[in-house]
Amino acid sequence: MSNHALVLFAHGARDPRWAEPFERLRQIVEEQKPGLVVSLAFLELMTPRLPELIAQLVQDGCTEVTVVPVFFGQGGHVLRDLPVMIDEIRHQYPLLQITVAPAVGESLDVLNAIGRYCVGMLGNG
Amino acid sequence: MSNHALVLFAHGARDPRWAEPFERLRQIVEEQKPGLVVSLAFLELMTPRLPELIAQLVQDGCTEVTVVPVFFGQGGHVLRDLPVMIDEIRHQYPLLQITVAPAVGESLDVLNAIGRYCVGMLGNG
Secondary structure (H helix, E strand, O other): OOOEEEEEEEOOOOOHHHHHHHHHHHHHHHHHOOOOEEEEEEOOOOOOEHHHHHHHHHHOOOOEEEEEEOOOOOOHHHHHHHHHHHHHHHHHOOOOEEEEOOOHHHOHHHHHHHHHHHHHOOOOO | OOOEEEEEEEOOOOOHHHHHHHHHHHHHHHHHOOOOEEEEEEOOOOOOEHHHHHHHHHHOOOOEEEEEEOOOOOOHHHHHHHHHHHHHHHHHOOOOEEEEOOOHHHOHHHHHHHHHHHHHOOOOO
């Protein structure tokens, strides 16, 4: 495997259908970047959680991880819960290079794409 | 105002910063479709809630509403909570034409844009 892994970090939910777009996104990123290992990790209610996924990636020989929060807003989960988890991971794996990107909702390109989708949903009304 | 309003329906959170990307999205959609009234509504923790926003839109003369759930996944909130709210709104405003779009995470264009953002976050590593 590549030494650099991408982790898509999402909230999680009780309903298994909730994970479907994230799994689709995972496949899309793998297609956009062949050879890259792309994994999902969840904050709660779904597995794997971030710490157990990181443990697995390290065991597989990964030396660098980029975590992208697949959240629209930078609320408590991204600004408070995630940094605590990342600190613990850094403490546990001091040799692992770990980067946390801003949440996807911070990307203007992403918001523009959502905007186009919204306008498209208006139909002819 | 236009008779057709677009409502961006989001989850809500305690942290006010959480609403920022949704407000940015609201402005983007208004720029993409000048003249369209675009409003935010929240499921919980933030205001306005969907029923009170709809009441206001109807009072302002709106006759048609398109609700776009700004959620990645179609979990319990979109598949269970939202339809209940929409049913109540339909019951209360039988003349209002109300359409609910699939969640934005169902759009392949949106997922592709998120994917490009993720790949961009890898840097040169």
